[in-house]
Amino acid sequence: MTITQKENDTMKNEDDVVIEATIPTVDTTPDEDDDGITEDAGSISSKTTATTDKQPLRSVTPTASKIFSLIRTELPLLVLGLILMVVSEAASLTIPLIVALAYDALQTYFIDLEVTMSEINLWMGTAIGVFILSQLAGVARGIILGVLGERLVARLRRQVYASVLKQEIGFFDEHKTGEIVSRLGSDTQLLQSAVSTYAPESLVGFVKVIFAVILMYYINAKLTSVALSGMAVLCLFAIPFGQRLAALSKRYQDALGDAQTRSTEALGNIRTVQSFASEPKELSRYTEKIGNPDENSNNSNDGGNKSKNNNDTEKEDTTYDVGVKKQITQIGLYALVFGGAFTFLYCSLWYGFYLVTIEGSLTLGGLTAFQSYVFIIGAAIGSTVNNAAQLLSAVGASGRVFYLLERQPKIKNHENSNDSDNTGNTNKQAIVPTSPMEGNIVFDNVMFSYPTRPDVLVLNAFSLSLEKNTTTALVGSSGSGKSTVVSLIQRFYDTEAGTITLDGIDITDLDMEWLRSQIGYVQQEPQLFGMTIRENLTYGLSEAAADKITQTEIENACRDANAHDFVSSWPLGYDTLVGERGITLSGGQKQRIAIARALLTNCRILLLDEATSALDAESEHEVQKAIENAMIGRTVVIVAHRLSTIQCADQIVVMDNRKIVDVGTHEELLTGCRRYQDLIKRQSTMMRDVSAGTIQKLLPTDFSIDEE
Numbered sequence: 001m002t003i004t005q006k007e008n009d010t011m012k013n014e015d016d017v018v019i020e021a022t023i024p025t026v027d028t029t030p031d032e033d034d035d036g037i038t039e040d041a042g043s044i045s046s047k048t049t050a051t052t053d054k055q056p057l058r059s060v061t062p063t064a065s066k067i068f069s070l071i072r073t074e075l076p077l078l079v080l081g082l083i084l085m086v087v088s089e090a091a092s093l094t095i096p097l098i099v100a101l102a103y104d105a106l107q108t109y110f111i112d113l114e115v116t117m118s119e120i121n122l123w124m125g126t127a128i129g130v131f132i133l134s135q136l137a138g139v140a141r142g143i144i145l146g147v148l149g150e151r152l153v154a155r156l157r158r159q160v161y162a163s164v165l166k167q168e169i170g171f172f173d174e175h176k177t178g179e180i181v182s183r184l185g186s187d188t189q190l191l192q193s194a195v196s197t198y199a200p201e202s203l204v205g206f207v208k209v210i211f212a213v214i215l216m217y218y219i220n221a222k223l224t225s226v227a228l229s230g231m232a233v234l235c236l237f238a239i240p241f242g243q244r245l246a247a248l249s250k251r252y253q254d255a256l257g258d259a260q261t262r263s264t265e266a267l268g269n270i271r272t273v274q275s276f277a278s279e280p281k282e283l284s285r286y287t288e289k290i291g292n293p294d295e296n297s298n299n300s301n302d303g304g305n306k307s308k309n310n311n312d313t314e315k316e317d318t319t320y321d322v323g324v325k326k327q328i329t330q331i332g333l334y335a336l337v338f339g340g341a342f343t344f345l346y347c348s349l350w351y352g353f354y355l356v357t358i359e360g361s362l363t364l365g366g367l368t369a370f371q372s373y374v375f376i377i378g379a380a381i382g383s384t385v386n387n388a389a390q391l392l393s394a395v396g397a398s399g400r401v402f403y404l405l406e407r408q409p410k411i412k413n414h415e416n417s418n419d420s421d422n423t424g425n426t427n428k429q430a431i432v433p434t435s436p437m438e439g440n441i442v443f444d445n446v447m448f449s450y451p452t453r454p455d456v457l458v459l460n461a462f463s464l465s466l467e468k469n470t471t472t473a474l475v476g477s478s479g480s481g482k483s484t485v486v487s488l489i490q491r492f493y494d495t496e497a498g499t500i501t502l503d504g505i506d507i508t509d510l511d512m513e514w515l516r517s518q519i520g521y522v523q524q525e526p527q528l529f530g531m532t533i534r535e536n537l538t539y540g541l542s543e544a545a546a547d548k549i550t551q552t553e554i555e556n557a558c559r560d561a562n563a564h565d566f567v568s569s570w571p572l573g574y575d576t577l578v579g580e581r582g583i584t585l586s587g588g589q590k591q592r593i594a595i596a597r598a599l600l601t602n603c604r605i606l607l608l609d610e611a612t613s614a615l616d617a618e619s620e621h622e623v624q625k626a627i628e629n630a631m632i633g634r635t636v637v638i639v640a641h642r643l644s645t646i647q648c649a650d651q652i653v654v655m656d657n658r659k660i661v662d663v664g665t666h667e668e669l670l671t672g673c674r675r676y677q678d679l680i681k682r683q684s685t686m687m688r689d690v691s692a693g694t695i696q697k698l699l700p701t702d703f704s705i706d707e708e
């Protein structure tokens with residue numbers, strides 16, 4: 001079946017409409033950096049956002065004051081933990097000295113056994129007492145710092161998540177969700193370990209070395225100088241190893257973050273992945289970052305996908321490649337530190353025996369204590385190098401976390417901002433109207449391009465009035481900007497020029513929470529949450545309102561949305577769980593729940609973005625009835641392709657090529673707008689399931705429908 005017009009118009013292909021890439025009328029250069037953050041020298045310039053690709057998340061330089069601000073609230077616990085640490089370490093370090101006194105008591109063994117034994121009992125009893133004290137302090141320190149770490153990470157995750165949630169939609173267009181999630185999970189975890197383990201352990205190691213050196217000098221200065229000069233040589237070799245280890249740890253973490261981003265993306269879209277049989281492709285994308293130990297090393301970086309840009313000189317890091325290097329460096333470092341330390345230990349012991357026997361400047365007990373301290377220092381240096389390397393990775397991770405924590409959303413209420421707004425005014429307060437909203441929306445000369453594509457103008461001098469309590473349908477070719485209009489009403493993005501007013505007030509002056517609370521929004525693919533039907537329905541209400549709402553109110557909204565019958569037919573009714581993202585519901589059921597959810601908010605403005613376009617005729621009919629009920633007494637904007645949805649609108653806006661082509665009722669446009677006529681003709685292909693008679697009834701008499 002086709003529809004032809006008697007005047008014999010040429011049919012145009014709506015999909016051919018392409019938006020030109022450069023429109024000179026507006027300066028669309030992105031802000032240099034309005035995140036409110038000073039970024040890393042090595043970070044990506046915001047200018048690079050002028051691409052269609054998702055950008056890697058940036059990082060900021062972590063300063064000591066920023067790190068301190070994280071732990072400030074935990075300072076009492078931290079100080080207590082550090083005091084216990086010093087007590088525990090100081091106590092354990094004195095043990096070799098005390099045991100040395102017991103050894104020295106042996107010298108009187110042949111003279112007076114009783115005196116010798118009483119001295120040995122005294123010193124060994126004291127040593128055990130001090131050891132128990134040191135252990136108790138150590139356990140208390142471990143618990144305190146462990147709890148501190150958990151408190152810190154829980155608070156940090158909440159703060160970072162809160163900061164991420166308030167970012168503007170453009171931020172999420174620009175960045176991959178997986179990367180954000182990885183920062184929330186792994187990077188904050190690394191920071192927790194830094195505070196509860198790496199930093200205290202590094203400090204413990206440092207304190208141990210200092211104490212041990214002091215005690216060694218106390219025992220014998222000459223022997224200590226010999227041993228320390230050996231240690232100094234060791235450190236000279238160990239430092240570059242340590243630096244390399246830190247750099248490798250950072251690269252490993254980065255590659256792991258990228259791998260997590262890719263796997264999160266694939267698992268989040270698993271239906272698409274499986275429907276295209278793209279499991280191997282996704283595995284390959286993941287392998288590009290994880291590496292494949294079973295492939296020969298020349299190929300391991302491309303994960304089996306040889307078409308990538310990487311050439312041999314510019315290999316991307318994989319966790320496998322970097323991990324292997326990291327392990328080798330780590331083992332090399334340990335071998336150097338421990339091997340070297342023990343070599344010097346044995347050499348200094350040798351010299352120590354000389355001092356005991358020939359010079360007589362050292363007792364046997366002193367020598368055993370000295371030996372213990374060299375062991376302690378060797379072990380402390382080894383673990384400190386490792387902990388310090390992890391600490392450096394954590395400092396790197398903190399830069400990534402700070403970026404999310406500090407980033408200022410580009411779309412925000414006036415009251416949140418100290419900086420000047422577009423008009424140069426400062427300290428403007430966001431308006432919360434006291435009288436009920438009427439719902440008159442006016443677009444005045446709006447210019448808009450998306451932040452991720454600032455050089456492509458999507459709306460060009462767009463002006464439109466939407467009267468209160470009327471329905472406006474937006475129609476037009478794909479990509480003409482219909483959904484963009486809907487997004488701008490919700491202030492998901494700000495315009496570049498021109499204004500959008502609601503009841504005469506510029507929406508950028510309105511409190512954003514208030515504005516959005518007045519708007520019900522139903523998308524083509526409505527997003528439900530993995531909760532019960534009831535919880536999904538009350539999702540748009542405040543906690544207090546959700547507690548107060550009655551079952552009758554919920555059922556009435558569902559009746560208006562044609563959802564009550566199917567929900568109540570389920571055994572658990574409104575307590576039925578819908579699965580992750582509403583996976584257990586059909587498309588039409590999800591739509592109707594989403595409409596009911598919007599209605600329950602008592603919204604004055606209802607935005608329906610292609611709410612029926614994905615549905616079959618039967619579901620569409622049900623959803624259409626729901627929409628008609630929902631329209632009553634509201635300002636409604638419908639983005640629609642289906643004739644059945646648009647023909648009942650008070651005004652139909654025909655959009656094309658970034659502009660409004662015509663505005664009128666269905667009848668007016670059919671007679672006067674070529675573009676609209678073309679659109680209606682195209683309905684013929686989309687409405688094969690509707691009889692010719694039905695379509696003919698919707699068309700004026702000068703249209704005829706041919707059966708193919």
Ligand SMILES: Nc1ncnc2c1ncn2[C@@H]1O[C@H](COP(=O)(O)OP(=O)(O)OP(=O)(O)O)[C@@H](O)[C@H]1O
Pocket residue numbers: 019173450451452453458476477478479480481482483484485639
């Ligand atoms: N988040 C975004 N970031 C960058 N460009 C975008 C974004 N969303 C849409 N666009 C671009 O803006 C233009 C208008 O898109 P919009 O979704 O408003 O069109 P539409 O008329 O609703 O199309 P359709 O009928 O296919 O849904 C298109 O060129 C599109 O590629």
